[in-house]
Amino acid sequence: MKASLYTALKRKIILITLIVSFAPLLILGATIYYQAAQMYRTKVEEQIDYRAKAQAEAVDLFLKERTAILSAMADTHSYQELVDERNLSHLFQVMNLRAGAFVDLGVINNGGQHIAYVGPYDLKGLNYYQQPWFGEVMSKGIYISDVYLGFRAIPHFIIAVRRQEGENSWLLRATIDPDIFGAIVRSAQVGKTGDAFIINGEGLYQTRPRFEGQILSQSGLNPSQFGGRTTVLAMVGSHGKKVYYAGSWLKSDKWLLVISQELTEEMSGLFATRNVVIFLITLGAIGIILTTIFTTRLAVNRLKDADEKMNALNVQLMQSDKLAAIGKMATGVAHEINNPLAVILQRTGWMQDLLEKEEFQKSESFGEYQTSIRKIEEHVERARKVVHNMLGYARKMEPRLEDVDVNATLNQTIDILENFARINNIDIQTDLKPDLPIIAGDQAQLQQVFLNLISNAIDAIGKEGTIAIQSLRSNDEIHISISDNGPGIPEELQTKVFDPFFTTKQSGKGTGLGLWISYSIIEKMGGTITLNSKPGAGTAFTVKIPVVVPEKK
Amino acid sequence: MDDFRALIVDDEKEFRETLVSRLQKRNIDTTCVASGEEALKLMKAKLFDVVVLDIKMPGGMDGIEALREMKHIQPLAEVILLTGHASVETSIEGMKLGAFDYLLKPVRLEELLAKMAQAFEKKNVHDQKIRAARIKELMRFPGRVLEEEKDKGK
Numbered sequence: 001m002k003a004s005l006y007t008a009l010k011r012k013i014i015l016i017t018l019i020v021s022f023a024p025l026l027i028l029g030a031t032i033y034y035q036a037a038q039m040y041r042t043k044v045e046e047q048i049d050y051r052a053k054a055q056a057e058a059v060d061l062f063l064k065e066r067t068a069i070l071s072a073m074a075d076t077h078s079y080q081e082l083v084d085e086r087n088l089s090h091l092f093q094v095m096n097l098r099a100g101a102f103v104d105l106g107v108i109n110n111g112g113q114h115i116a117y118v119g120p121y122d123l124k125g126l127n128y129y130q131q132p133w134f135g136e137v138m139s140k141g142i143y144i145s146d147v148y149l150g151f152r153a154i155p156h157f158i159i160a161v162r163r164q165e166g167e168n169s170w171l172l173r174a175t176i177d178p179d180i181f182g183a184i185v186r187s188a189q190v191g192k193t194g195d196a197f198i199i200n201g202e203g204l205y206q207t208r209p210r211f212e213g214q215i216l217s218q219s220g221l222n223p224s225q226f227g228g229r230t231t232v233l234a235m236v237g238s239h240g241k242k243v244y245y246a247g248s249w250l251k252s253d254k255w256l257l258v259i260s261q262e263l264t265e266e267m268s269g270l271f272a273t274r275n276v277v278i279f280l281i282t283l284g285a286i287g288i289i290l291t292t293i294f295t296t297r298l299a300v301n302r303l304k305d306a307d308e309k310m311n312a313l314n315v316q317l318m319q320s321d322k323l324a325a326i327g328k329m330a331t332g333v334a335h336e337i338n339n340p341l342a343v344i345l346q347r348t349g350w351m352q353d354l355l356e357k358e359e360f361q362k363s364e365s366f367g368e369y370q371t372s373i374r375k376i377e378e379h380v381e382r383a384r385k386v387v388h389n390m391l392g393y394a395r396k397m398e399p400r401l402e403d404v405d406v407n408a409t410l411n412q413t414i415d416i417l418e419n420f421a422r423i424n425n426i427d428i429q430t431d432l433k434p435d436l437p438i439i440a441g442d443q444a445q446l447q448q449v450f451l452n453l454i455s456n457a458i459d460a461i462g463k464e465g466t467i468a469i470q471s472l473r474s475n476d477e478i479h480i481s482i483s484d485n486g487p488g489i490p491e492e493l494q495t496k497v498f499d500p501f502f503t504t505k506q507s508g509k510g511t512g513l514g515l516w517i518s519y520s521i522i523e524k525m526g527g528t529i530t531l532n533s534k535p536g537a538g539t540a541f542t543v544k545i546p547v548v549v550p551e552k553k
Numbered sequence: 554m555d556d557f558r559a560l561i562v563d564d565e566k567e568f569r570e571t572l573v574s575r576l577q578k579r580n581i582d583t584t585c586v587a588s589g590e591e592a593l594k595l596m597k598a599k600l601f602d603v604v605v606l607d608i609k610m611p612g613g614m615d616g617i618e619a620l621r622e623m624k625h626i627q628p629l630a631e632v633i634l635l636t637g638h639a640s641v642e643t644s645i646e647g648m649k650l651g652a653f654d655y656l657l658k659p660v661r662l663e664e665l666l667a668k669m670a671q672a673f674e675k676k677n678v679h680d681q682k683i684r685a686a687r688i689k690e691l692m693r694f695p696g697r698v699l700e701e702e703k704d705k706g707k
Contacts, residue, residue: 345659350571
């Protein structure tokens with residue numbers, strides 16, 4: 001496969017692996033986070049709901065206590081007693097001592113006249129008949145007002161109780177200290193952004209809120225949104241942040257206690273967790289990415305190697321197949337060629353014999369006949385040689401088994417070619433590992449292979465060069481390499497060199513059979529010949545033969 | 554050459570007939586047959602000095618088989634094996650069985666003649682030794698002349 005295909009494959013695998021790894025991871029992370037956030041939010045809501053309810057109940061209790069003590073006072077004292085301001089003052093002190101939060105105390109008759117008063121303001125003598133609350137308290141008996149300015153022009157609210165003494169009814173009225181009241185409400189504030197206040201049915205602040213607004217200013221909240229006992233709403237505040245409002249009705253649903261909380265502050269814990277998780281996921285992601293890339297690269301490279309090995313093996317296999325096929329064909333073809341050649345030769349011989357007759361010798365064409373006959377016989381001889389050579393080694397002759405010393409064989413072969421190499425200024429260097437095992441084989445055939453390879457190297461170099469011959473043992477094989485620094489073999493020809501009749505020499509100079517025969521011989525010995533060549537750098541042939549220990553004789 | 558009786562055994566008609574013509578032109582008494590069986594039949598009737606035998610003859614008797622039989626019938630006749638193809642191993646087998654030598658087809662007549670002469674030489678030497686031994690015998694036991702005469706007639 002081309003390099004680009006492997007790169008494409010790597011990319012595909014990495015992409016798919018990452019998608020498959022990340023998608024579930026992210027989905028899981030997102031889902032869990034979402035669920036956690038939901039749960040957290042719910043908890044926050046529950047909490048704020050609870051706080052609103054609790055606080056509302058506390059405020060209600062406060063109001064009930066004050067109302068109770070006022071009622072108790074009204075019920076246990078007569079009009080005559082209370083109109084006396086000394087008594088009223090004493091009562092006032094006791095009330096403040098025991099219950100507290102009263103600003104003033106006053107008696108109002110059934111005409112609305114403020115008859116007696118104890119307190120800091122100048123309210124005695126004022127008439128409340130027109131005030132809306134007057135009517136209400138006269139009919140209902142108890143009344144707690146909303147916050148209003150009143151005669152004293154200061155926001156406050158009052159609790160009034162009615163006492164019926166026979167036909168006379170009168171009111172005992174007290175003002176609640178707005179600061180104390182406000183403090184009680186504000187005690188429900190939590191955190192930096194939390195607030196607690198009370199608004200009435202029209203949304204007007206009854207206590208001072210923490211951040212914006214004043215008592216009696218419009219809160220901007222719509223009390224009708226708060227239904228039932230306690231409601232939690234989420235709204236976007238004026239500063240763009242999400243705020244929770246928990247509203248709980250009190251004072252017979254006249255007042256709404258509101259606790260507000262900025263969501264981010266409540267959720268800060270969750271966000272911290274979220275950030276930690278994101279960090280961990282990122283770390284994990286980096287880890288996954290690196291591992292994926294590394295592993296994929298490793299795997300695809302192995303694949304490439306395996307592919308290359310298989311290709312090489314395939315080439316070898318095809319070569320072997322080719323050889324076997326040719327071998328089979330060779331013997332049959334050879335026989336079919338030799339017989340006609342034999343006949344031709346006999347016929348030309350016969351013609352030659354006949355030409356000895358006198359009458360032919362006198363003819364003009366005698367010379368021509370002689371020449372032609374000679375030429376025919378030359379070419380028959382040429383054909384014979386080719387067939388003979390090809391046959392010689394396509395036979396199924398079993399190689400002889402004798403004790404072969406590989407290094408000695410190499411040295412012998414080098415001796416044979418020494419002179420020839422020296423004449424052409426070619427240096428033959430050897431690096432033969434001593435103590436190579438003696439193997440069982442056909443020494444003559446092995447020598448033939450070496451002869452072929454070394455003389456090929458000499459021919460390739462031509463003049464001036466080096467041939468390096470190496471032998472060594474590798475596990476249970478002997479490796480012999482013969483390399484030259486000649487011109488090398490072009491890539492497209494490298495698979496063809498072992499084919500029979502393939503030669504790059506001029507016609508007549510080489511049969512093209514040498515490598516084919518060598519390959520065959522080595523293959524029969526159970527070994528391989530491989531070639532490694534780079535045009536311009538040289539060629540190396542490596543012969544690998546298995547170590548077969550000769551049988552003991 | 555007198556006394557040189559050659560037998561050519563080859564299934565290729567053109568080959569054997571041309572060869573016979575050429576040998577006869579050189580005054581060699583040559584006969585030819587087309588198969589091993591015919592050769593054996595002939596050799597039971599007639600003496601030969603040299604036999605040129607083509608090993609690979611398709612069908613019928615195998616060349617080696619023929620050789621074996623020939624050695625039974627005329628052990629002193631020298632057999633030269635002609636092999637047309639890669640049956641050198643068969644030739645070696647033939648040598649073990651007593652063939653004189655082998656030649657690869659296609660063969661030049663000169664080569665074949667040389668080989669046949671060598672074979673004939675060998676046979677001559679053999680024959681002479683036999684004659685010499687017989688003469689010695691005769692010399693020693695003159696009374697046995699009549700019996701020898703009978704043998705000689707074979």
